[in-house]
Amino acid sequence: MKTATTAIALLCLALVPLARAETPADMLARYSAEAARMTPGFSPSAERGRAFFNRDWGVSQKMPACESCHGKNLRAEGKHIITGKRIAPFSPQANPERFTSVTKVEKWFRRNCTEVVGRECSAAEKADFIQFVMQ
Amino acid sequence: MRPSIALFLFLFCSAAWGDRLTVPAHPKWQEECGSCHVAYPPQLLTADNWQRLMQKLDKHFGANAGLEPQEVQDISAFLQRHAGRGSRYSADSLRITDTAWFRHEHDEVSSKTWSDPAVKSRANCTACHVKAEQGDWSERSIRVPGGRGGEDGDDDDDEGDDDYEDD
Numbered sequence: 001m002k003t004a005t006t007a008i009a010l011l012c013l014a015l016v017p018l019a020r021a022e023t024p025a026d027m028l029a030r031y032s033a034e035a036a037r038m039t040p041g042f043s044p045s046a047e048r049g050r051a052f053f054n055r056d057w058g059v060s061q062k063m064p065a066c067e068s069c070h071g072k073n074l075r076a077e078g079k080h081i082i083t084g085k086r087i088a089p090f091s092p093q094a095n096p097e098r099f100t101s102v103t104k105v106e107k108w109f110r111r112n113c114t115e116v117v118g119r120e121c122s123a124a125e126k127a128d129f130i131q132f133v134m135q
Numbered sequence: 136m137r138p139s140i141a142l143f144l145f146l147f148c149s150a151a152w153g154d155r156l157t158v159p160a161h162p163k164w165q166e167e168c169g170s171c172h173v174a175y176p177p178q179l180l181t182a183d184n185w186q187r188l189m190q191k192l193d194k195h196f197g198a199n200a201g202l203e204p205q206e207v208q209d210i211s212a213f214l215q216r217h218a219g220r221g222s223r224y225s226a227d228s229l230r231i232t233d234t235a236w237f238r239h240e241h242d243e244v245s246s247k248t249w250s251d252p253a254v255k256s257r258a259n260c261t262a263c264h265v266k267a268e269q270g271d272w273s274e275r276s277i278r279v280p281g282g283r284g285g286e287d288g289d290d291d292d293d294e295g296d297d298d299y300e301d302d
Contacts, residue, residue: 062197063198080172082171082197082198082256082258083171083172083256083258083259084253084254084255084256084258084259084261085173085259085261086261110199111198111199111201112199115199
C-alpha cells in the first residue's frame with residue numbers, strides 16, 4: 001500500500017514540469033528578445049516601465065492612464081473606473097496568477113493599450129512594463 | 136385548498152427568483168465576461184440582444200473587449216442558449232440596465248443610492264448584490280451601501296477606495 005502511494009506521488013512529481021505555467025521572467029525574456037530584434041542592445045528598464053504606467057495618455061477620457069483602473073499601488077487591488085469591479089493586484093508578488101499565461105497577457109495588452117495608449121504597445125514597452133511590475 | 140396551493144407556489148417561485156439567475160458553469164464566459172464587470176447572467180437579455188452585443192466587442196460600451204472569433208462564437212452560443220425571453224429583457228441600447236425588467240426590479244432604489252460613491256454605476260452589481268460573483272443574486276444577499284430601511288450597509292466594497300484616496 002505504502003509502495004503504491006509512493007509510486008503515485010512520484011508519478012505526480014514527474015508530471016509537474018509538464019503542467020508548469022509560464023512565469024513573469026519567461027514573458028520578460030520573450031518581449032526583451034523581440035525588442036532586441038528591432039533595437040539591437042535593448043535591455044528592459046523598470047524606470048521606463050514606471051513612466052509608461054504613470055503616464056496620462058490623454059486618449060481615453062474615462063481611462064486616461066493604467067492607474068485609472070489598476071491604482072497606484074501595484075500590490076493592492078485596483079478598481080475598474082467605470083464598473084467599480086475589483087481588479088486583482090498587478091504585482092506577481094501579491095498575485096501569483098499575474099503573467100503566467102502569454103495568451104492572457106497578450107489579450108490584455110492588446111485591449112488596454114488600444115484603449116488607453118491609443119495603439120498597440122511595442123515589445124519594448126511590454127518588456128519595460130513587466131520589468132517594472134516584477135520589482 | 137387549491138388557492139392556497141397556488142399562493143404557496145407563487146410565493147415559492149418569487150422567492151426562488153434569485154436562484155433562477157444561475158446557469159451551468161461556463162469558465163470561458165465567467166472569465167471573459169467577468170473581468171471588468173460581474174459576468175451578467177444570460178437571462179437578463181434576449182438572444183437577439185446578446186447576438187448583437189457579441190458582434191461588436193471591440194466597441195463594447197466605450198471599451199475594447201475584443202476576443203478571438205472562436206471565443207466569441209462559444210460565449211455567444213452559451214448566452215443565447217440561456218437568454219431571457221420576452222420584450223422585458225430587451226433594450227435597443229443593449230444595456231441590461233435599460234430593460235423593463237431591470238427598471239422594475241430596481242424601482243425602489245433611490246437616486247441617492249445610485250449616486251453613492253460605493254455604487255457609482257448601475258453596472259456595479261456587487262455594490263449591493265454582495266455575493267453576485269458567486270452567482271448568488273437572492274434578496275437575502277443584498278446589502279445596500281448606506282442602508283435601506285435602517286439596514287446597515289456593507290462596508291466590504293469600500294476597501295478599494297482607500298487606495299485611491301491615499302494616493
